[in-house]
Amino acid sequence: xxxxxxxxxxxxxxxxxxxxxxxxxxxxxxxxxxxxxxxxxxxxxxxxxxxxxxxxxxxxxxxxxxxxxxxxxxxxxxxxxxxxxxxxxxxxxxxxxxxxxxxxxxxxxxxxxxxxxxxxxxxxxxxxxxxxxxxxxxxxxxxxxxxxxxxxxxxxxxxxxxxxxxxxxxxxxxxxxxxxxxxxxxxxxxxxxxxxxxxxxxxxxxxxxxxxxxxxxxxxxxxxxxxxxxxx
Numbered sequence: 001x002x003x004x005x006x007x008x009x010x011x012x013x014x015x016x017x018x019x020x021x022x023x024x025x026x027x028x029x030x031x032x033x034x035x036x037x038x039x040x041x042x043x044x045x046x047x048x049x050x051x052x053x054x055x056x057x058x059x060x061x062x063x064x065x066x067x068x069x070x071x072x073x074x075x076x077x078x079x080x081x082x083x084x085x086x087x088x089x090x091x092x093x094x095x096x097x098x099x100x101x102x103x104x105x106x107x108x109x110x111x112x113x114x115x116x117x118x119x120x121x122x123x124x125x126x127x128x129x130x131x132x133x134x135x136x137x138x139x140x141x142x143x144x145x146x147x148x149x150x151x152x153x154x155x156x157x158x159x160x161x162x163x164x165x166x167x168x169x170x171x172x173x174x175x176x177x178x179x180x181x182x183x184x185x186x187x188x189x190x191x192x193x194x195x196x197x198x199x200x201x202x203x204x205x206x207x208x209x210x211x212x213x214x215x216x217x218x219x220x221x222x223x224x225x226x227x228x229x230x231x232x
Contacts, residue, residue, distance in 0.1 A: 043087060050077040051084055055098040059137050065095065065144045065151070092151055099137060100158050106166045114179050115218060117170045118193065123214035124163070125197045138202050164190055181227050192221055 054076035058068055068091060074081040088094040107124060109117040144151055156164075167190050174180040196217050200206050208214075 047077070047079055047083060048087065051079060051087065051094070052098045052101050053077075055094055056102070056137065059095070059098070059140055064140065065091075065148070068095070070094070092148075092154070095141075095151070096154055096158055099141065099155060102137070106162050108166075109170070114170070114174045114177070115222060117173075118167070118218045118221070119211065119214050121163070121167050121170065122193055122197055122217055123211045125194060126201070126208045126211070126214060142202065164194075167193065178227055180225050184225055189221070189225065193217060 051073060054073050055068070058072055058076060059065075063072070070081050070084050070091065073094065074084055077084075084094065088097060107120065109120045112120065141152060141155060168186055171180065171184070171186045171189050175182070175184060175186075197208070197214065200208055200213070
C-alpha cells in the first residue's frame with residue numbers, strides 16, 4: 001500500500017505533472033455548494049470520472065498493472081495525485097473501481113422457464129464481451145493473477161458478484177422446483193455455465209455473433225443436471 005499523503009501535500013501535483021488550479025490555501029478548488037457543513041469538500045463527480053477514465057485508458061492502451069502509477073493517472077486526468085488518494089487508498093482499489101465502472105446491471109429474468117433464464121444470463125456475458133476495450137482490460141487483469149491473485153479475487157467479489165448471485169438464485173430456484181437433480185453443487189454449476197463464454201471472449205479473444213453459443217452451453221449443462229433430461 002502506498003504511503004499516506006501528508007496533509008500538507010494535499011492538492012500538490014507531483015513533479016512534472018499538470019497541477020490543478022489552486023485556491024489561495026494551496027488546495028484544489030471546490031465550489032461552495034460542494035463544501036460540507038464542517039468546511040470539508042464533497043467528492044467532485046467530474047474528477048471521479050476523469051480519474052477512472054484515465055485509469056481505463058492507460059490499461060486499455062497496454063499499460064500493465066505493475067507499470068501503472070498514481071502519477072501517470074494524475075497526469076492524464078489533470079488532477080493532483082492527492083486528489084486520487086483522497087478517493088482510493090492504493091492502486092489496487094483504483095483499478096477495481098475503474099473496472100467496476102464498466103459493468104452494467106443484471107437484467108432480471110423472473111417468470112421465464114429455467115432454460116430461458118440461464119440462456120439469458122449466459123448471453124448477458126456475451127453482450128458485455130462485445131466491448132473489445134473490456135476484453136483487453138480483463139486479459140490484463142488475468143495476466144496479473146499469478147502475482148496478485150487477491151486482485152482477481154477482489155474483482156470477482158465486486159464487479160462480478162451481482163451476476164454470479166443472479167445465476168446462483170436461478171439455479172437454486174431450479175433445485176427448489178425439482179427441475180435440477182438434488183445435490184447439485186451450485187458454485188461448480190456457475191463455473192460450468194460461465195467458463196466457456198469467458199474463455200471464448202477473454203482468453204481466445206474470439207467474437208460470439210449470436211445467442212446460439214449461450215444456448216449450446218446451457219443445453220449441454222442441462223443434459224447432465226436435469227432431474228428428468230428433456231428428450232431430443
